[in-house]
Amino acid sequence: MERNQFVAIVGRPNVGKSTLFNRLSQKSKAIVIDVPGATRDRNYADCSWYGRRYTLIDTGGFEPASTETLLIQMREQTHLAIEEADLVIFLMDGRDGLTPADMEISRLLREAGKTVFYAVNKVDGPRHEGFLPEFYRLGVPRIYDISAQHGLGIDELMDDLAEYLPPAKKTPEEGEQEKEGERIRIALIGKPNVGKSSLLNKILGYERTIANPTPGTTRDAIDTPFTFNGRNYLLIDTAGIRKKSRISLNLEKYSVVQALKTLDRCEIALLLIDAEEGITDQDTKIAGLAFEKGRAVILVVNKWDRIAKDNSTVGRYVKDIQDRLKFMDFAPMIFVSALSGQRVTKIFALVEEVYRQYTAxxxxxxxxxxxxxxxxxxxxxxxxxxxHPFNYVTQVAVKPPTFAFFVAKPSEIHFSYERFLINSLRNAFGFTEVPIRIVFRKKHRDTDA
Structure with missing residues (x-):
C-alpha cells in the first residue's frame, strides 16, 4: 500500500493559491480537510488527475523577509510544506510582476532540490500574456500561464505534473479487491509527545520474532515487521520530527502531515491520546483524517499510570472522548501505559478483532x-x-466494508436514512468496531423488470 504523492502550492500572499487549490480539489470531487486558522494553516485534499492520485497541500502566504509574527508563522508553514512535498507548484501573480520575494522563494526551492512547476496566475486572456517574459529571469525553462479563477491553462499544467505521479490504479469494484498482504499494517498516529515511540519500543520488547527496522516509502517513517503470537504485523511509525528548532510553534500542525502519510499506508491506526491532557482539538483533527480515509481506528489512551483514579474515572474519560468523536463512536478504546507496559499486549486482541471485522x-x-x-x-x-426501495444490495469492498444499494432514484435516499442503514448493518453483521461505507447506485436496466 503506497501513500499518495504530496503536491504543495506555495507563493506570496494573495497570488491565488487557495483559488487554485479549490479548483483542483473540486475537479477531483475531493473532500477538503480544513485545519482551522485559514490564513496561516495548510489545507489538504486527496485529489486525482485522470486517475493519478495525489494529496494537495495549500499553504499560507510566504513573505521571506517579513519579521511580523503572523508572516513568520506562515513562512514556517511553507517551509514544512516544501520539506514534505514530493512536487511543488510555485504560484506567482502576473499582475504584480516578478517581485524580490518571488526570487527569494525560487532560490529556496532550488536549494530544497524539489521538482517545481512555476506558474503565473491571473493571466485571464491574450491581453495579459505580456506579463510572462519577465518571469523567465528566474532561469527556468518553462513558465505556465494560468487563471485559477477561470480555469485557463490548468489542464496543461496538471498534465505535465501528472507525469511525475504514480500511474492510475484500478479501483476495486464488485467482486474485486486488492490482494491482502501477509502482514497487518498498523500505524501509530497522534500529536507529538503522546508516547508513540515509547509504545513502539514497548511493543517490540514483547515480540517473538523481529526484523531490523527498514526505511519506509515515506521519508520520515520507519517500517518494522515483527511477529506476535504467530501473527505477522508491520508497524508504521514516524521516526521523528526533523529540524525541530525551525518549526517551533508549528510542531502540532506538523503532526497532521505525518498522520496523512502513515494513514495512506496502514489498515489499522492506533490513535494515541494523552491521558493527562485529555482529548484535544488536534486529536479530533487526526481522528477525522482517519475517518475520511476509511481506516479502522483503535483509541489508545496512554500515560494511564499517571492518573489518579476512582470508580468513575474510566467512565468519565470514555464519555468525554466519545462526545468529542461522535463520528467515530464505534472505535474501541483501551487505557495503557507505554512506559510500564500496562495492558500494552492487550492491544493485539483488539487489533485481531478489528481486522476480522474490517476484512469480513x-x-x-x-x-x-x-x-x-x-x-x-x-x-x-x-x-x-x-x-421495497432497493433493487438489490451487494458488498463491493472490504477495508472498510462497503455496500452498494441499487435503487431507482439514489438522490431520494436521505442522509438520515443512510445513517439508519449503516447502524442496522453494523448490528446485524457484527461490524461493531469498524467504519462502514454505503453507496447508492441507480439500478441497472436489466434489473428493472
Whole structure:
C-alpha cells in the first residue's frame, strides 16, 4: 500500500493559491480537510488527475523577509510544506510582476532540490500574456500561464505534473479487491509527545520474532515487521520530527502531515491520546483524517499510570472522548501505559478483532434477506407505500466494508436514512468496531423488470 504523492502550492500572499487549490480539489470531487486558522494553516485534499492520485497541500502566504509574527508563522508553514512535498507548484501573480520575494522563494526551492512547476496566475486572456517574459529571469525553462479563477491553462499544467505521479490504479469494484498482504499494517498516529515511540519500543520488547527496522516509502517513517503470537504485523511509525528548532510553534500542525502519510499506508491506526491532557482539538483533527480515509481506528489512551483514579474515572474519560468523536463512536478504546507496559499486549486482541471485522465479507443472498427485513420494519418515508426501495444490495469492498444499494432514484435516499442503514448493518453483521461505507447506485436496466 503506497501513500499518495504530496503536491504543495506555495507563493506570496494573495497570488491565488487557495483559488487554485479549490479548483483542483473540486475537479477531483475531493473532500477538503480544513485545519482551522485559514490564513496561516495548510489545507489538504486527496485529489486525482485522470486517475493519478495525489494529496494537495495549500499553504499560507510566504513573505521571506517579513519579521511580523503572523508572516513568520506562515513562512514556517511553507517551509514544512516544501520539506514534505514530493512536487511543488510555485504560484506567482502576473499582475504584480516578478517581485524580490518571488526570487527569494525560487532560490529556496532550488536549494530544497524539489521538482517545481512555476506558474503565473491571473493571466485571464491574450491581453495579459505580456506579463510572462519577465518571469523567465528566474532561469527556468518553462513558465505556465494560468487563471485559477477561470480555469485557463490548468489542464496543461496538471498534465505535465501528472507525469511525475504514480500511474492510475484500478479501483476495486464488485467482486474485486486488492490482494491482502501477509502482514497487518498498523500505524501509530497522534500529536507529538503522546508516547508513540515509547509504545513502539514497548511493543517490540514483547515480540517473538523481529526484523531490523527498514526505511519506509515515506521519508520520515520507519517500517518494522515483527511477529506476535504467530501473527505477522508491520508497524508504521514516524521516526521523528526533523529540524525541530525551525518549526517551533508549528510542531502540532506538523503532526497532521505525518498522520496523512502513515494513514495512506496502514489498515489499522492506533490513535494515541494523552491521558493527562485529555482529548484535544488536534486529536479530533487526526481522528477525522482517519475517518475520511476509511481506516479502522483503535483509541489508545496512554500515560494511564499517571492518573489518579476512582470508580468513575474510566467512565468519565470514555464519555468525554466519545462526545468529542461522535463520528467515530464505534472505535474501541483501551487505557495503557507505554512506559510500564500496562495492558500494552492487550492491544493485539483488539487489533485481531478489528481486522476480522474490517476484512469480513457478507454473502449477497444473506445480505439481501437481512436488508429486506430491516427495510420492512422501517422503510424510508417516501417509499412507505411503494414497497421495497432497493433493487438489490451487494458488498463491493472490504477495508472498510462497503455496500452498494441499487435503487431507482439514489438522490431520494436521505442522509438520515443512510445513517439508519449503516447502524442496522453494523448490528446485524457484527461490524461493531469498524467504519462502514454505503453507496447508492441507480439500478441497472436489466434489473428493472
Amino acid at each position: 465479507r457478507i454473502g449477497t443472498g444473506e445480505l439481501n434477506r437481512k436488508v429486506t427485513e430491516i427495510v420492512a420494519q422501517n422503510p424510508p418515508p417516501q417509499y412507505a407505500k411503494k414497497g
